[in-house]
Amino acid sequence: MNMKNPEIKFFIILILFFLVSCDTDPGLEPTQSGFRGTIKFLNDWPENTDQVLVVASTVFPPANITDIILGDPLPVGVDSTDYIIYTPPEHFAAIGVVWKEINQPWDVTNIIGIYFPTKNKFTPGSVTIPDKQSIVDSINITADLSKAKRAVNSKITGTLRTKGEWPAGAVSVIVVASQPVLPTGLLDLSLGQPIEAGFDSTSYSLTLQPGTYRLIGVLVLIEGETIGLTSLKGLYYLDPVAGKTGSVTIKSDTSVVDNIDIELVFTKIFM
Amino acid sequence: MNKIFAKNFYITIAVNLLLITTLFGQVTGTIKGKVTDKSTGEALPAVNLMLVGTVLGTTTDADGYYEMNRIPPGQYNLRVSMMGYKLINRQNVSVTADKTTTYNFELEETVIETPEVLVTANKRRQSIQDTPNSFGVMTSRQLKEKNEIYLDKILEQASGVNYMGSQVNIRGSSGFSYGAGSRVLFLVDGVPVMPGDSGDIKWDLIPATQVEQIEIIKGAGSALYGSSALGGVINIITKKTTPKPTTNIRLSAGAYDKPRFKEWQWTDRLLHFDDVYIDHSHHIGRSDILISAGRQQSTGYRQNTNYQRITASAKVFTKINGQHNFTISSNFEGGDTNSGLQWRDQRRALEVDPVALGDKIKSDKFGLNAFHNWIVNKNFGLKTRFSYFRNYWKNYFHDNNNASTANRYGLEIQGDYQFSEENSLTFGTEESWDHVNSGLVGIHDQYSASLYVQNERKLVTNLMFTLGMRYDYQYVDTGFEDSKLSPKMGLVWHAQSYLTFRASTGRGFRAASMSERFSDSIYSGIRIIPNENLKSETAWSHEIGMNFIPYVNLYLDIAGFWNDYWDLIEPEPDETQTVQFINVTRARITGVETNLKFTPWSNGISFDIGYTWMDPQDLDLNTVLAYRSRHLVNYSMTYKFSLFEIGLDYLYVARLEKVKVYPGDDRVAQKTLNGRLSCTLGRYIINANVNNALNHNHTQMERTLLPIRNYVLSLSTSF
Numbered sequence: 001m002n003m004k005n006p007e008i009k010f011f012i013i014l015i016l017f018f019l020v021s022c023d024t025d026p027g028l029e030p031t032q033s034g035f036r037g038t039i040k041f042l043n044d045w046p047e048n049t050d051q052v053l054v055v056a057s058t059v060f061p062p063a064n065i066t067d068i069i070l071g072d073p074l075p076v077g078v079d080s081t082d083y084i085i086y087t088p089p090e091h092f093a094a095i096g097v098v099w100k101e102i103n104q105p106w107d108v109t110n111i112i113g114i115y116f117p118t119k120n121k122f123t124p125g126s127v128t129i130p131d132k133q134s135i136v137d138s139i140n141i142t143a144d145l146s147k148a149k150r151a152v153n154s155k156i157t158g159t160l161r162t163k164g165e166w167p168a169g170a171v172s173v174i175v176v177a178s179q180p181v182l183p184t185g186l187l188d189l190s191l192g193q194p195i196e197a198g199f200d201s202t203s204y205s206l207t208l209q210p211g212t213y214r215l216i217g218v219l220v221l222i223e224g225e226t227i228g229l230t231s232l233k234g235l236y237y238l239d240p241v242a243g244k245t246g247s248v249t250i251k252s253d254t255s256v257v258d259n260i261d262i263e264l265v266f267t268k269i270f271m
Numbered sequence: 272m273n274k275i276f277a278k279n280f281y282i283t284i285a286v287n288l289l290l291i292t293t294l295f296g297q298v299t300g301t302i303k304g305k306v307t308d309k310s311t312g313e314a315l316p317a318v319n320l321m322l323v324g325t326v327l328g329t330t331t332d333a334d335g336y337y338e339m340n341r342i343p344p345g346q347y348n349l350r351v352s353m354m355g356y357k358l359i360n361r362q363n364v365s366v367t368a369d370k371t372t373t374y375n376f377e378l379e380e381t382v383i384e385t386p387e388v389l390v391t392a393n394k395r396r397q398s399i400q401d402t403p404n405s406f407g408v409m410t411s412r413q414l415k416e417k418n419e420i421y422l423d424k425i426l427e428q429a430s431g432v433n434y435m436g437s438q439v440n441i442r443g444s445s446g447f448s449y450g451a452g453s454r455v456l457f458l459v460d461g462v463p464v465m466p467g468d469s470g471d472i473k474w475d476l477i478p479a480t481q482v483e484q485i486e487i488i489k490g491a492g493s494a495l496y497g498s499s500a501l502g503g504v505i506n507i508i509t510k511k512t513t514p515k516p517t518t519n520i521r522l523s524a525g526a527y528d529k530p531r532f533k534e535w536q537w538t539d540r541l542l543h544f545d546d547v548y549i550d551h552s553h554h555i556g557r558s559d560i561l562i563s564a565g566r567q568q569s570t571g572y573r574q575n576t577n578y579q580r581i582t583a584s585a586k587v588f589t590k591i592n593g594q595h596n597f598t599i600s601s602n603f604e605g606g607d608t609n610s611g612l613q614w615r616d617q618r619r620a621l622e623v624d625p626v627a628l629g630d631k632i633k634s635d636k637f638g639l640n641a642f643h644n645w646i647v648n649k650n651f652g653l654k655t656r657f658s659y660f661r662n663y664w665k666n667y668f669h670d671n672n673n674a675s676t677a678n679r680y681g682l683e684i685q686g687d688y689q690f691s692e693e694n695s696l697t698f699g700t701e702e703s704w705d706h707v708n709s710g711l712v713g714i715h716d717q718y719s720a721s722l723y724v725q726n727e728r729k730l731v732t733n734l735m736f737t738l739g740m741r742y743d744y745q746y747v748d749t750g751f752e753d754s755k756l757s758p759k760m761g762l763v764w765h766a767q768s769y770l771t772f773r774a775s776t777g778r779g780f781r782a783a784s785m786s787e788r789f790s791d792s793i794y795s796g797i798r799i800i801p802n803e804n805l806k807s808e809t810a811w812s813h814e815i816g817m818n819f820i821p822y823v824n825l826y827l828d829i830a831g832f833w834n835d836y837w838d839l840i841e842p843e844p845d846e847t848q849t850v851q852f853i854n855v856t857r858a859r860i861t862g863v864e865t866n867l868k869f870t871p872w873s874n875g876i877s878f879d880i881g882y883t884w885m886d887p888q889d890l891d892l893n894t895v896l897a898y899r900s901r902h903l904v905n906y907s908m909t910y911k912f913s914l915f916e917i918g919l920d921y922l923y924v925a926r927l928e929k930v931k932v933y934p935g936d937d938r939v940a941q942k943t944l945n946g947r948l949s950c951t952l953g954r955y956i957i958n959a960n961v962n963n964a965l966n967h968n969h970t971q972m973e974r975t976l977l978p979i980r981n982y983v984l985s986l987s988t989s990f
Contacts, residue, residue: 027968030534086618
């Protein structure tokens with residue numbers, strides 16, 4: 001090759017210029033940050049277990065599968081296991097354990113465990129990963145396998161009606177049902193799908209496992225506020241005048257109980 | 272088939288019959304000759320020769336000879352063209368009754384290929400500078416330079432083209448539709464090859480070794496091509512048969528480098544790939560035959576992405592006489608591909624979910640096309656195309672064993688009437704029937720029928736006008752019906768011999784694929800439900816452009832485009848986490864595209880630079896449109912000296928500003944630098960390539976890392 005040839009010099013200079021201009025940017029890099037902890041399982045593993053995952057949600061409760069990130073499948077049949085989830089810096093409103101049944105789609109409301117850093121079992125603990133190097137430790141969760149919900153066709157249906165002005169920042173409402181009349185925590189609640197706030201009247205449907213539900217109510221989610229029993233703004237009453245709450249019994253996997261109508265009173269504190 | 276469809280079907284058949292006119296006999300003459308390379312004196316095969324203002328044309332054989340017979344006596348202009356050579360327009364070619372006249376030609380090589388390229392954008396061969404649309408062409412020479420087998424890897428280096436996984440975007444048209452449907456129509460030799468179930472493009476059907484030319488039509492093209500030509504059309508012109516016995520062999524092997532980060536190294540094994548291709552042309556009786564076979568295998572660079580595939584094809588060209596010729600071609604591709612859809616997490620970006628280890632897809636595809644070309648007289652030609660395409664796949668996944676078989680039958684009859692050199696008419700009818708039997712979508716049939724017509728004529732000196740229209744009718748067995756009228760208008764003004772302006776406007780549409788309309792399944796844990804009344808997506812494309820060739824060593828093309836979209840089909844999860852394909856988005860993409868090719872001093876060194884700027888807007892949400900990049904840059908330089916050719920190809924795709932599925936994930940621009948070196952030793956060509964030489968890590972489809980640095984060595988020979 002004749003280096004005196006101006007074409008060759010030009011070409012080599014161009015290549016060098018080009019390589020330098022491309023720099024050494026690696027593009028994507030492995031995530032170094034995340035969170036970890038231990039999952040302790042209570043009760044027996046259901047036979048129809050497909051997968052159990054740790055999930056982290058940027059909002060709680062998650063409204064959509066895109067609101068959550070999923071960890072690796074956890075080992076099935078164990079009493080406890082350690083886990084780690086690598087994720088870029090983020091603020092997670094809640095971290096929980098989700099159960100999936102064989103041959104059924106994911107249901108992000110099928111939660112069997114939630115990270116509660118305090119004794120308050122109504123307020124999930126949030127986790128903030130501050131930077132790209134931090135692993136937040138001790139995000140330990142107790143998962144109760146008896147809370148796993150099989151796919152059933154049994155449900156309650158009814159109408160939600162509002163009384164008064166919607167509170168500022170109301171985002172959505174969720175119909176909930178609990179077998180204990182006084183739920184001890186979020187895991188006692190069967191959660192429905194979020195319904196967008198702002199309606200005067202709307203119908204709803206809540207899938208429930210067989211059993212007797214002594215508390216059926218509606219949580220109102222306010223932007224920026226944590227969820228708790230004070231979020232309860234409506235209850236199902238057998239006799240609203242006497243203040244007698246109603247209970248509903250779901251007899252089988254196909255039972256449907258209609259006309260479980262609830263009035264939302266935003267100014268009232270129910271519990 | 273319902274009554275309305277039957278009525279339309281019979282009408283189109285009747286029109287087909289009307290198109291077939293009787294041949295009138297007359298005394299004719301013949302021209303013949305030889306075409307050679309001016310500098311080397313070597314015979315040039317596959318040179319195009321056309322009598323301008325007629326439908327008569329031919330190509331040279333393997334020894335550079337041509338012969339055109341049954342030409343009515345008279346004076347003609349003969350256009351002689353070939354990729355990489357300067358065009359020759361021989362005036363006053365004289366044809367005498369019952370005589371054979373000889374015309375020999377010497378073609379002069381050029382590095383700037385585009386101006387002389389003949390394309391089929393308007394369903395007939397014409398110079399690229401006579402088309403009112405923006406056009407991209409990749410010639411066989413460029414395909415050889417890239418030393419790449421997969422068409423998608425080659426196409427992503429074309430100006431204005433980028434990919435989201437296997438989904439091609441032309442000027443941002445497609446975005447990401449999860450492998451269901453394509454907003455770019457994929458043709459092989461002018462025939463749509465898209466399966467009836469998923470309606471997407473199967474890039475592995477035809478290896479690049481069997482491709483003569485790739486044509487990329489930018490903007491809506493439904494006025495001639497119908498459904499799916501919403502954002503553009505890609506037409507693959509397969510290799511021609513040659514009468515001289517010729518065998519081509521290509522052996523190739525390569526290996527992946529280690530990942531840039533130790534966290535991503537998931538195995539200590541050497542990850543490698545190899546392929547072998549062979550084809551052979553032969554002449555038997557009146558027919559030229561081309562057969563080919565190939566095998567590709569790879570360990571994959573990501574976990575659970577290994578594959579083994581075989582391909583085979585056959586093509587038979589039979590020239591009955593000067594008026595009739597037949598081509599029958601078939602393609603087959605089949606194999607096993609392990610499926611690693613998404614990374615485990617960004618910490619383990621080359622690993623997949625452990626439960627998905629071993630998931631694989633068995634698939635095969637088979638296409639059969641039959642073409643009949645009838646030159647009725649010097650002004651009128653009639654082409655008939657029959658096509659069949661079968662796509663079969665079966666999942667062997669941990670959570671599903673879905674299978675699908677999609678059959679597609681197509682028939683097209685096209686007439687070309689050349690009134691004069693300045694006035695031509697293209698018209699025809701096209702029908703198709705899709706039958707799908709799938710675990711994902713059920714058993715369904717879909718029919719379509721269409722009529723199209725297009726007139727190109729010179730209005731005044733150097734000003735060409737194109738007006739076209741196509742009517743498409745679609746019927747789905749559930750009773751769903753839809754029809755679309757797609758007009759098109761274009762202007763080409765050759766202001767100077769070196770300066771051409773163009774303008775075009777046209778409508779495009781895409782009918783929903785069966786998987787978008789009927790999917791009813793649980794896929795990767797997500798429930799998908801059908802939407803039987805899904806409407807077609809529609810678009811209007813407007814474009815103005817300029818083509819400037821002041822010197823033989825400089826080519827500049829600039830285009831501004833404005834594309835409006837209605838009812839774009841997107842998968843949307845509802846509040847119950849159930850996904851359904853619905854018509855949601857009203858969008859607009861405006862932009863500017865430039866393409867510059869130049870050779871600064873001589874033919875030794877050449878540059879090809881493309882830049883596309885886009886402003887993709889979601890007009891419903893008043894935000895940037897998801898899965899679109901604002902800037903695309905492709906940059907290529909090649910230096911040839913002695914027996915060697917060295918080159919660099921660089922691709923830059925700006926960071927996606929908006930994605931829908933994992934908006935919280937890291938996103939970066941795509942920066943891919945490929946290096947290539949080839950050496951020609953007699954009949955042997957040795958190629959060495961380094962792909963992704965900078966080992967830049969990026970994704971197109973979310974959570975799927977693109978190939979890390981890899982090295983390829985190949986040997987090609989022809990005898």
